[in-house]
Amino acid sequence: MFGRPSRTGRALQYLALAGYLIFLGFPLVWLLSTAFKPPRELVQLHPSLIPSNPTVQNFVQAFTEQDLGRAALNSLQVSLASAVLTVLVAMPASYALARFRSKLGTAALGWVLLSQLFPFVLLIIPIFLILRQVGLANTHAGLVLIYVVWALPFALWMLQGFVRNIPRELEEAASVDGASRLQVLRRVVFPLLAPGLVATALFSFISAWNEFFFALVLVKTPELATLPVALARFVGIEGTARLGPLAAGSLLATLPSLIFFAFMQRRLSSGSLAGAVKG
Amino acid sequence: MLRTRFRRLAAAAAVAVVGLGGLTACGDGGDDEATSGPVKLRFLSLAWQKESLQANKDLVAKWNAEHPDIQVEYVQGDWNSVHDQLVTSFEGGDAPDIVHYEASAIGEFSKQGYLADLSDLISGDLKGQIDQGVWDTVTFDGKVTGVPFLLESQVVIANKKLLDAAGVAVPPADGGWTWDEFQANAQKLTKPGQYGVAWALKSPTNRVLNLALNYDGKFFYTDGGRTEVKVTDAEKEIPKRIHDMLYTTKTASPEALGMSGADTLPGFFGGKYAMLPGSVSLRQQMVEQAPAGFEWVTLPPIKGLSSKQAANPQTLSVSEDSKHKKQAAQFLEYFLNPTNMAALAKGDWLVPTGKQANEELVKLTGGKQGWDVAADSAADLTVAPFQMADGYPEWKTKYATPALQQYFANKITLDQLATQLVDGGKQVLR
Numbered sequence: 226m227f228g229r230p231s232r233t234g235r236a237l238q239y240l241a242l243a244g245y246l247i248f249l250g251f252p253l254v255w256l257l258s259t260a261f262k263p264p265r266e267l268v269q270l271h272p273s274l275i276p277s278n279p280t281v282q283n284f285v286q287a288f289t290e291q292d293l294g295r296a297a298l299n300s301l302q303v304s305l306a307s308a309v310l311t312v313l314v315a316m317p318a319s320y321a322l323a324r325f326r327s328k329l330g331t332a333a334l335g336w337v338l339l340s341q342l343f344p345f346v347l348l349i350i351p352i353f354l355i356l357r358q359v360g361l362a363n364t365h366a367g368l369v370l371i372y373v374v375w376a377l378p379f380a381l382w383m384l385q386g387f388v389r390n391i392p393r394e395l396e397e398a399a400s401v402d403g404a405s406r407l408q409v410l411r412r413v414v415f416p417l418l419a420p421g422l423v424a425t426a427l428f429s430f431i432s433a434w435n436e437f438f439f440a441l442v443l444v445k446t447p448e449l450a451t452l453p454v455a456l457a458r459f460v461g462i463e464g465t466a467r468l469g470p471l472a473a474g475s476l477l478a479t480l481p482s483l484i485f486f487a488f489m490q491r492r493l494s495s496g497s498l499a500g501a502v503k504g
Numbered sequence: 505m506l507r508t509r510f511r512r513l514a515a516a517a518a519v520a521v522v523g524l525g526g527l528t529a530c531g532d533g534g535d536d537e538a539t540s541g542p543v544k545l546r547f548l549s550l551a552w553q554k555e556s557l558q559a560n561k562d563l564v565a566k567w568n569a570e571h572p573d574i575q576v577e578y579v580q581g582d583w584n585s586v587h588d589q590l591v592t593s594f595e596g597g598d599a600p601d602i603v604h605y606e607a608s609a610i611g612e613f614s615k616q617g618y619l620a621d622l623s624d625l626i627s628g629d630l631k632g633q634i635d636q637g638v639w640d641t642v643t644f645d646g647k648v649t650g651v652p653f654l655l656e657s658q659v660v661i662a663n664k665k666l667l668d669a670a671g672v673a674v675p676p677a678d679g680g681w682t683w684d685e686f687q688a689n690a691q692k693l694t695k696p697g698q699y700g701v702a703w704a705l706k707s708p709t710n711r712v713l714n715l716a717l718n719y720d721g722k723f724f725y726t727d728g729g730r731t732e733v734k735v736t737d738a739e740k741e742i743p744k745r746i747h748d749m750l751y752t753t754k755t756a757s758p759e760a761l762g763m764s765g766a767d768t769l770p771g772f773f774g775g776k777y778a779m780l781p782g783s784v785s786l787r788q789q790m791v792e793q794a795p796a797g798f799e800w801v802t803l804p805p806i807k808g809l810s811s812k813q814a815a816n817p818q819t820l821s822v823s824e825d826s827k828h829k830k831q832a833a834q835f836l837e838y839f840l841n842p843t844n845m846a847a848l849a850k851g852d853w854l855v856p857t858g859k860q861a862n863e864e865l866v867k868l869t870g871g872k873q874g875w876d877v878a879a880d881s882a883a884d885l886t887v888a889p890f891q892m893a894d895g896y897p898e899w900k901t902k903y904a905t906p907a908l909q910q911y912f913a914n915k916i917t918l919d920q921l922a923t924q925l926v927d928g929g930k931q932v933l934r
Contacts, residue, residue, distance in 0.1 A: 264793045265796075266793045269774075290554065350595045350596055353596040441589055457584065457585065460583070460584055461553070465766050467536075467552070
């Protein structure tokens with residue numbers, strides 16, 4: 226129905242793609258360049274992409290002044306726990322929402338989505354008071370709990386698209402072959418749901434990894450601070466910042482996300498596609 | 505294969521559950537006060553520059569070593585999010601014992617009763633070290649709810665070689681230029697490819713209102729308990745002079761209008777601008793970032809009818825909810841003794857509020873790198889009416905900043921600016 230694109234069309238496609246890649250990649254390249262620049266090169270009238278006198282001093286400063294190593298470990302713990310727990314809760318819940326459709330389910334789904342409309346600031350004080358009462362204020366567990374709750378609505382919406390994409394016939398066939406409901410879930414549904422689970426885990430991991438406000442307000446002990454909170458300490462009054470150490474710290478902060486993403490990418494892309502077709 | 509996948513999933517779940525169990529162990533699970541042992545104070549500090557951070561940490565470590573019965577935990581916050589952090593902490597009843605912030609921001613917390621009245625907790629010595637005009641900035645409804653300790657005055661940083669080339673002499677530390685002289689010298693320093701001045705006016709309101717005191721411009725007038733915004737000739741003087749430099753004499757760079765102070769540095773170091781009116785703390789960037797061989801000087805504050813500027817000192821307050829106010833005040837006395845205050849000011853490149861600290865700092869630095877000018881400028885800093893006005897933050901954000909930005913972009917007239925500022929005041933101060 227559609228003919229092959231002409232050479233010009235193909236060239237334009239690649240040009241657009243290249244432009245998009247540069248658009249996406251440039252901030253990262255600039256971050257990389259800034260991280261290795263000495264202070265004087267940061268305020269040049271005509272800045273260069275490649276530092277004239279590259280230095281690792283920014284990394285040394287970033288790590289000696291702030292305990293970025295510990296903060297990164299804290300962030301990793303919190304993000305991984307949030308990702309796994311979000312998946313564990315979202316998996317059965319999304320299955321129930323997708324397969325057992327009822328008015329209650331639809332209402333629940335609507336309510337879940339509605340809950341996303343409340344701004345952070347409105348919720349933070351009640352959340353803080355509740356966590357304090359149950360002894361979870363100033364703990365990573367409290368933070369994980371909030372992140373899981375915060376990520377769940379989107380995770381549920383995303384995962385139920387994936388569940389609907391799995392033909393019911395497969396489950397029925399397994400039942401006919403004598404599989405129990407649990408076996409059907411374990412051996413048929415969940416394995417087919419893997420791309421969706423990866424996408425959900427990625428989403429949950431990255432949102433927890435980057436989250437700042439809850440981590441700032443709910444965690445008081447300096448040793449428990451997460452990476453975004455530690456990095457904010459390089460920013461001063463009215464937008465001034467210590468660009469060198471900030472860039473060095475931020476560069477290292479992006480690495481785990483990039484690595485995690487690189488490992489999961491194949492599953493994510495196939496998963497997103499699968500979820501998108503019939504979701 | 506399916507079984508392997510499921511096992512992996514189950515293993516991940518187990519790891520998460522065990523991990524979460526472990527996570528609950530991270531942290532103290534609340535903020536229960538220890539019933540025995542040393543008194544513990546939490547100190548939220550906003551120091552962020554390398555030297556300042558070190559000075560703060562050193563002083564806290566020294567205090568802890570000398571006072572085993574009162575231990576201070578140093579917690580570093582950040583300026584951008586401290587307001588939200590404090591609102592939540594105060595509302596949630598979990599505020600730090602000692603809070604670092606600034607005079608213009610603590611008024612709101614003071615009026616809500618979150619900060620302790622320090623009048624009877626601090627010594628006469630400390631009170632006597634700081635001018636009454638500066639104490640006034642932290643006095644709300646008769647209560648002193650912060651100790652002002654670092655001041656930021658507006659000076660002018662200039663490229664020495666360009667001044668010399670244009671035959672402009674550097675004024676002494678205690679004899680700054682008048683606005684007329686400043687504008688005339690800016691003219692001398694302007695030539696093709698070079699502007700005399702770069703006014704960084706990304707956030708123009710504070711700067712305009714600070715400098716307006718040069719001509720006794722108050723903006724906020726209170727009569728019979730009612731506050732209103734007025735824009736008379738006194739208030740118009742500073743915006744008008746800056747506007748003239750931008751569009752009449754063209755001695756100020758229009759491209760700097762959207763910049764913050766630090767954004768102008770590449771142009772300043774590159775010789776595009778000869779003078780940068782800005783905070784005394786800009787000197788730190790000069791020391792750290794100026795290219796080798798670049799000569800810079802700090803010129804004293806510009807004078808109008810006076811050199812008065814609004815003082816918005818950084819402050820240390822004690823939470824009303826703190827169970828150890830007396831000990832917290834003891835720590836403040838120590839932390840802000842003249843020697844320590846001088847060390848803190850040096851670390852932040854700001855002016856100490858204490859007279860003795862100021863003298864010690866000039867001695868310590870030999871008055872070099874603009875410390876003589878910085879020290880002299882302290883005497884002109886005082887409370888401004890806008891700092892005491894309840895609706896100022898809202899007026900600033902919603903009305904003053906957009907109106908001033910439009911005026912400096914030459915999109916509205918001076919009279920239109922005045923009307924917008926007054927109307928904004930009526931909306932906010934009803």
